[in-house]
Amino acid sequence: MVSRRQWVLIGLASMAATGTVFAQAFPSKPIRLQVPFAPGGTTDIIARVMSEPLGKALGQSVVVENKAGGGGVIGATELARAVPDGHVIGMATVSTTAANPAINPKIPYNTLTDFTPIINIAATPNVIAVHPGFPAKDFAGFLAEIKKNPGKYSYASSGTGGIGHLQTELFKSLTGAFITHIPYRGAGPALNDTVGGQVPIIFDNLPSALPHIKSGRLVALVVAAPQRLDVLPDVPTFKEVGLEPVNRMAYYGLIGPKGMPKEVVDKIYSATKQALNDPAVKKRIEDTGSLIVGNSPTEFADQIKAEYEVYKTVVTKQKLSLN
Known part of the structure; x- marks a missing residue:
């Protein structure tokens, strides 16, 4: 008879194996890049600039999908609930990962635990x-x-x-x-x-x-x-x-659902860095008034946390609410 401890070990081994399979197979189909706002804004522009060179670097097409509504909350919520195999990723902004979560207690995701930060592509003054x-x-x-x-x-x-x-x-x-x-x-x-x-x-x-x-x-x-x-x-x-x-700029980065295998994160990160090294891509982003960042997953996670804490303090000090 299998003990409870053995079942736990089997479960952990199965999860590790699943993560390895995800990483080895990735990418096995087109990647959906979700933008939590309507077309035409800076977030959408940067996503569309990145989609082709990112797809080229990964060997699969990257398709931009606009999931607007709720000040970015609808798209971010859908991303948080996606399968964490790397085939659905999203654009992260200060509004969706820091400002809105700081002021809206009803947001159905935890900005610090429900996403996997990958890279901050660019920052805008x-x-x-x-x-x-x-x-x-x-x-x-x-x-x-x-x-x-x-x-x-x-x-x-x-x-x-x-x-x-x-x-x-x-x-x-x-x-x-x-x-x-x-x-x-x-x-x-x-x-x-x-x-x-x-x-x-x-x-x-x-x-x-x-x-x-x-x-x-x-x-x-x-x-x-x-x-x-x-x-x-x-x-x-x-x-x-x-x-x-x-003196804080808006950021435009890539995130995925929580639980993405490190190997998948590393592949997307490396492909994004490769795309940002293309002078034509760099120029198109800088022409929007943005500055290239290209930081690491850990650095981006720290940045998101810092921004959230700044705006949480603002909300408390200024007694702000959605009402």
């Missing part, structure tokens, strides 16, 4: 910009104006719980300024109303805001980036203005 009619045209004047008039001004974001919302709340917590949050259903509508003057301030990803800044329809005041950007050489970083904790 964020920017505070104002309508040209705003009284100030530089950061010092902007801060003075909103602190002098608490509650007079409002800011637009792509939605409650997104990076634009929580990064602005982090800014508010550090400066003591008060501006009212106006959430929108995506960056597009938020930008349209800021450009139109209905809302005077926006905190947005640079790729979507930059065309409006270049055309003069928005005025950039400060950016979240490691150093000043070539496209905005006169705009300081948050670190320069004494707000280094806000």
Whole structure:
């Protein structure tokens, strides 16, 4: 008669064998790369730039699938429940792995335990910009104006719980300024109303805001980036203005469901690094305003955890909720 301990050992051996089979067979069919947002945004753009060279490196096609809804939660939830054999992976963003989980206790996944981090492909600077009619045209004047008039001004974001919302709340917590949050259903509508003057301030990803800044329809005041950007050489970083904790960029990485075999993770990681070494791929990503990262699975896991903890603190300090 087989003892309970023997059954446990048999089960563990079976799991190890299954993982080995997954790794040896991978990839045995096309890979689905899930984007938890609608087509056209920065997340979708980077996924589509990567899909062909990644598929070439892996020897199987990589098909981009958009799973939009719930500020990225629907797509992320589906990914968390997928078979962890590497044939379904997804794009990870600050919104889906840090900001939204920090503010929404009802999210049906644990961002720190339900995914397998693979690699952070790229990071995108964020920017505070104002309508040209705003009284100030530089950061010092902007801060003075909103602190002098608490509650007079409002800011637009792509939605409650997104990076634009929580990064602005982090800014508010550090400066003591008060501006009212106006959430929108995506960056597009938020930008349209800021450009139109209905809302005077926006905190947005640079790729979507930059065309409006270049055309003069928005005025950039400060950016979240490691150093000043070539496209905005006169705009300081948050670190320069004494707000280094806000100097956080949006990330766009690859994750899979929890329990992916290390050998499969290593294959996807190596293939992604190979793709990022292609000058044409690198240029296409950098043309969006993003910076190539390419860190390790462990480094990306640490980054996700750090971002989550930052925004969890913001939510607690600012007493934020989805209501």
